[in-house]
Every structure is written in C-alpha cells, then in structure tokens.
Amino acid sequence: xxxxxxTKSSWKSFEARQQPAWPDEKAYNETLSELSELxxxxxxxxxxxxxxxxxxxxxxxAFVLQCGDCAEDFSRCKGPAIREIIxxxxxxxxxxxxxxxxxxxxxxxxxxxxxxxxxxxxxLVNGMEILSYRGDIVNSPELTREARTPDPRRMLxxxxxxxxxxxxxxxxxxxxxxxLGRVRDWHSExxxxxxxxxxxxxxxxxxxxxxxxxxxxxxxxxxxxxxQVTLFTSHEALLLGYEEALTRxxxxxxxxxxxxxxxxxxxxxxxxxxxAHVEFLRGVRNPVGFKIGPSYEIDDIKKIILKLNPDNExxxxxxxxxxGAEKISTFLPSLIQEIEREGFSVxxxxxxxxxxxxxxxxxxxxxxxxxxxxxxxxxxxxxxxEGTFPGGVHLELTGDNVTECTGxxxxxxxxxxxxxxxxxxxxxxxxxxxxxxxxxxxxLLNP
Numbered sequence: 001x002x003x004x005x006x007t008k009s010s011w012k013s014f015e016a017r018q019q020p021a022w023p024d025e026k027a028y029n030e031t032l033s034e035l036s037e038l039x040x041x042x043x044x045x046x047x048x049x050x051x052x053x054x055x056x057x058x059x060x061x062a063f064v065l066q067c068g069d070c071a072e073d074f075s076r077c078k079g080p081a082i083r084e085i086i087x088x089x090x091x092x093x094x095x096x097x098x099x100x101x102x103x104x105x106x107x108x109x110x111x112x113x114x115x116x117x118x119x120x121x122x123x124l125v126n127g128m129e130i131l132s133y134r135g136d137i138v139n140s141p142e143l144t145r146e147a148r149t150p151d152p153r154r155m156l157x158x159x160x161x162x163x164x165x166x167x168x169x170x171x172x173x174x175x176x177x178x179x180l181g182r183v184r185d186w187h188s189e190x191x192x193x194x195x196x197x198x199x200x201x202x203x204x205x206x207x208x209x210x211x212x213x214x215x216x217x218x219x220x221x222x223x224x225x226x227x228q229v230t231l232f233t234s235h236e237a238l239l240l241g242y243e244e245a246l247t248r249x250x251x252x253x254x255x256x257x258x259x260x261x262x263x264x265x266x267x268x269x270x271x272x273x274x275x276a277h278v279e280f281l282r283g284v285r286n287p288v289g290f291k292i293g294p295s296y297e298i299d300d301i302k303k304i305i306l307k308l309n310p311d312n313e314x315x316x317x318x319x320x321x322x323x324g325a326e327k328i329s330t331f332l333p334s335l336i337q338e339i340e341r342e343g344f345s346v347x348x349x350x351x352x353x354x355x356x357x358x359x360x361x362x363x364x365x366x367x368x369x370x371x372x373x374x375x376x377x378x379x380x381x382x383x384x385x386e387g388t389f390p391g392g393v394h395l396e397l398t399g400d401n402v403t404e405c406t407g408x409x410x411x412x413x414x415x416x417x418x419x420x421x422x423x424x425x426x427x428x429x430x431x432x433x434x435x436x437x438x439x440x441x442x443x444l445l446n447p
Contacts, residue, residue, distance in 0.1 A: 006283035008247045008256060011240050016276035018117040018238055018269060020138045020150035021131075028152040028241070035155060035245035040259030041111070041162055042233060044250035047262045047286045050232045053105045054287050055315035057347045057391040063102050063445060064318070064349055064392025065093055066234060066263075067434075068109030070426040071116045074136040077161040079168060084399025085110065086172050087186040088431050089231065091200065092438040094183060098203055100445030105232070109396070111165040112235035112261050114158045115242075116425050117269045133424060137239065141424045155242050162260070169231060178229040183207050197432075199439055237264035237288075240280055247284060258284045265289035265320060268354075273303045282307045289318035291351060294327050298338050305344050318347040320394050324355025325374040329382065336386045349392040350379040357426065360406075360414040366427045369407030373440055380444045393441065397429040398422075408433040 022028040056062035068085060069076075085108075093104040114137035122129050131148040133141045137158035140147035172178060177185075183204045237243045237258065246260040258264055264284070268291040270277040281288045288308055292301065301319075309317040319339070323331045339346060352375035356367045376393060383390040403419045404427035406412045421427075429437065 006279075008244050008280070008283065010283070011244070011276040011280040014274060014276040014279045015272065016240055017272070018134075018267075019240065020134055021121075022150050022152050024152065031152040031155050032241050032245045035159060035242065038159060038246075040248055041159070041166060041246065042259050042262050044248075044253070044255070044257040044259070044285070046232070047257055049230075050105070050107070050262045051285075051287045051313075051315040053315070054318065054347050056103065057105060058314050058345055058389070060389035060391070061103065062105050062391075063096060063100065064105045064107060064347060065089070065096060065395075066107040066109065066349065066392060067092070067395040067397050069113055069398060070109075070396040070423055070428055071135045072110070072113045072161075072165075073424065074114075074157060074161055077165055081399070082110075082165055082168050083172065083177075084431070085397075086169060086177075086231070086399070088397060088399045088434050090178055090229065091186050091435055092441075093229070094186075094207070095200070095203060095435070095438040096442050096445060098207060099439065099442035102445050105392070106229065107232045107234050107263055108169070109234060110231075111162040111169065111233045112158070114162075115236065115238040117236075117238060117267050135238075135425075137242070155239065158242070159246075166233065169233075173229045173231050181208070197435070200435060232262040234261050234263040234265065236267050237277065237281060238267065238270070240276055243280060250285075253285075255285045256283055258286050261286070263287045263289065263318075265291065265318070267291050268293040268295075268322065271300075271304060273300050273307070278304055278307055287316060287318065289320050289347075289349070291320045291322055291354075292335065293322050293355065294324070294331050296331075296335070298335065301335070302338070302342060302344075305339075305342075305346070309344075312343070312345050314345045315347070317345070318349050318392070320349045320351050321379070322351040322354040323375070325352070325371040325378065327355065328375050328378045332379065332382050333386060336383065336388055340386070340388065347391040348379075348383060348388060349394050350376055350390065351394040352376050352379070353394075353396045353426070360417060362414060362418060364414075364417050364421060364427075366414065366417055367405045369405055369429070369433055369437070372405070372429070373437065376437075376441065377444065390444075395429065395434070395437075396426055397431075397434045399431050401432070402428060402430045404428050404430070405433060408436055 097104045115135040118132040125143045247258045266277045271290045352372040356371040360366045380390045
C-alpha cells in the first residue's frame with residue numbers, strides 16, 4: 001500500500017459514523033494538534049510482537065484473553081482500581097494457561113477504552129432531550145445538557161489518563177507483582193468462600209509446588225518468564241480524530257502505526273465497507289479486529305477482510321463474533337464456512353457479552369452468566385465441528401465486586417443488581433464471575 005492510496009487523514013473523505021458533534025471546531029482542531037505532538041502511548045515493536053503471537057492463535061497454538069471495562073471511567077484511573085482489574089486478568093490467564101495447557105495472549109480493554117458508540121444520538125430524561133453519553137473522553141454521564149455537551153479537551157485528559165494507566169500496568173506486570181510465586185496474592189479475600197476459589201487455591205498450590213521443584217533441581221526460578229508477563233492494550237478505534245493524532249510512522253520500518261494501543265477494533269455499528277473506520281484501520285500496521293453481529297452480510301464481511309488484510313497476513317486480523325447464545329448456532333457455522341472457503345487467515349474470537357444483553361425487571365441492562373457461558377460453549381463446539389480453531393474470547397469485566405450480571409456461584413438475581421450497579425454503559429462480569437468463567441474456559445481448552 002502506497003502513501004498515494006492511503007494517508008492517516010484519508011478517512012475524512014468517507015462517512016464517519018458515531019462521531020460526536022463537537023460544538024467548538026476551533027477547540028477540537030487545537031486539541032488534535034496538541035495530541036499529535038505528544039509521545040506515543042505504545043510502540044510499533046510491541047504491536048509487531050502482538051501480531052506475531054496472534055499468528056499462533058490463528059493456528060490453534062495459543063488462546064487470546066481480551067478483557068476489561070466496557071467503558072473506562074476517568075474517575076477509576078486510580079491505583080487500587082487498576083490493580084484489581086490486572087489481578088483478575090492475571091488470575092484468568094494463569095487458570096487458562098495451567099489448567100488449559102495453552103499459551104495465553106493477554107490483551108486488556110484498558111488504557112484507552114474511553115469512547116462508546118450509542119444506538120441514538122439523544123435520550124429523553126424527565127421530558128428533556130439531551131445528548132447521549134458517549135464515554136468520558138467525549139462528555140459526562142450526568143443527566144444535564146451541559147454535562148452531555150461534547151468537550152474536545154476531554155481527549156487530552158483521556159490521553160494522560162491512558163498514559164498513567166499504562167505506566168502502572170507496566171509496573172505491575174514487569175516489577176514482580178505478576179510473578180508466578182505470588183499467584184495467591186492475586187486472589188481477593190472476599191472470594192475465598194466460593195467454589196471457584198477452592199479450585200483456584202488448589203491450582204495455586206500446584207504452581208507453588210512446581211516452582212519449588214524447579215528450585216530444588218537447580219533451575220533458575222527468577223527467570224523473567226516466571227516473574228513478568230506482557231499485557232497488551234486495546235480499545236475500539238471509535239474517535240477517528242483522536243486515533244489519527246496518535247498515528248505515527250515507525251522509524252525502523254517506515255510503516256504507520258496507531259500508537260494509542262497495541263490492537264484496535266471496529267465495532268458492529270461502524271464496520272461499513274466504504275466507511276471511515278475501515279478506511280483508517282486498513283492503513284495502520286497494528287493487529288486489528290472487527291465485531292460481527294447477526295445483521296452481517298457475508299459479501300460485506302469478505303470485502304472488509306480484503307481491505308483490512310489484502311496480503312492475508314496471519315495475525316493481522318481478528319474476527320470477533322457477537323451473536324448471542326440463542327443465535328450463534330444459526331449464524332456462526334455459515335460464516336466460518338465462507339471464510340474458510342476464501343482461505344482467509346483470521347483469529348476467531350467470541351464476544352459473548354453484547355448478544356446476551358437484556359433489560360431486567362428493574363429496567364437495568366444486564367447479562368446472565370449462563371447465557372455468556374452457553375455462547376462460549378457453542379463457539380467452541382461449532383469451531384471444532386468445522387475443523388477451525390476457537391482462538392479467543394472478548395469479555396467485559398471488572399475487578400470490583402459489582403452486581404451487574406446475574407447468575408454465577410452467588411446466583412445473583414435481577415433484584416440483586418441494585419446492590420452495587422456501577423457501570424455507566426454496559427453490565428460487566430465481576431471478579432468472582434470472571435474467575436469462575438476462566439475455569440469453565442479451561443475445561444473447554446483441554447476437554
């Protein structure tokens with residue numbers, strides 16, 4: 001691809017959906033100019049490493065655990081909150097790697113998942129029409145016209161909060177906190193009465209015994225592979241002005257990388273073949289993905305794949321399916337068959353969250369743990385029947401003890417959601433539900 005065919009601003013000639021109506025164009029352009037001068041948040045070499053690892057997932061040799069907040073709140077950019085979500089990711093990954101006997105590629109929805117698409121530009125509140133909340137990087141969730149007015153300076157705040165989150169994440173994953181010898185330290189006291197917690201404790205004992213054995217026979221238990229982990233970052237590349245401002249040319253290869261995250265994806269609402277989001281992401285060299293829901297047209301999917309990955313490079317492209325437990329058996333088999341018939345190299349990932357959302361009796365959006373698990377089980381079963389590899393999962397979760405999804409070991413019901421329902425957007429699995437799900441996933445990985 002030559003620069004004459006693509007530039008980092010060529011997306012502006014295409015329809016860009018889900019973009020805020022910024023009221024002050026001068027402030028918007030000044031903000032983007034300032035962002036373009038700031039240091040990159042991640043490095044091109046890190047994104048290349050992720051692409052190489054995703055090649056293993058496409059071949060069934062590794063499994064992708066992509067998870068984190070639905071929409072990160074600026075107010076949650078605090079040490080304890082970041083630590084808790086990292087703990088859950090570490091717990092889930094060690095469960096999958098040890099019990100599932102497969103390498104786990106860890107990708108967080110973290111340090112940049114600040115923007116959210118909306119089904120409507122406005123909403124009615126007590127008879128007053130106000131703009132929809134589009135994530136902290138755009139406006140505020142408070143129910144006033146002033147709070148909902150898009151403010152471009154929030155993009156600068158999003159950048160600096162992403163930088164702070166990345167800084168602490170690198171410290172946790174590289175500074176000893178992620179050492180396998182501390183596997184018990186990742187577990188919360190509040191979870192220790194649950195069945196999944198007992199499984200986790202047994203797994204921790206087995207890992208400790210293995211490390212002690214290695215030391216006893218003279219192997220180096222201080223090896224970085226036992227004491228450090230790599231956690232890649234990702235978010236939906238929704239605000240194209242922000243993404244363009246953080247796109248830089250790699251000095252070693254001359255290629256363009258979006259340095260806001262290691263991996264970017266396009267949502268189900270913005271994956272138009274001739275849309276601005278596809279145009280933008282086709283030119284950056286990061287690993288990219290796009291969501292596929294029940295409304296897909298197979299010819300459009302094929303055209304998008306050809307645009308995003310014209311050279312059919314392994315590890316470049318992830319297809320993230322989001323059909324729902326009731327619909328996955330209807331839509332996924334034929335999709336797999338068509339992709340296989342074309343010979344496309346992709347990583348298959350399952351988003352079991354968005355297709356299973358429903359409104360509770362108390363008018364709160366929620367998801368049921370059993371529905372989430374059912375979609376994942378069907379995802380594995382269908383891929384194995386088709387002879388393809390179930391390459392990963394894409395989950396919305398938190399390290400906090402929220403009550404946003406029903407079910408799980410505590411058997412949360414609709415009326416329990418009011419106890420600690422915190423999300424400003426979509427419901428997330430809490431820490432205990434996430435660990436429980438990891439053990440179920442491990443059994444699927446190693447049946």
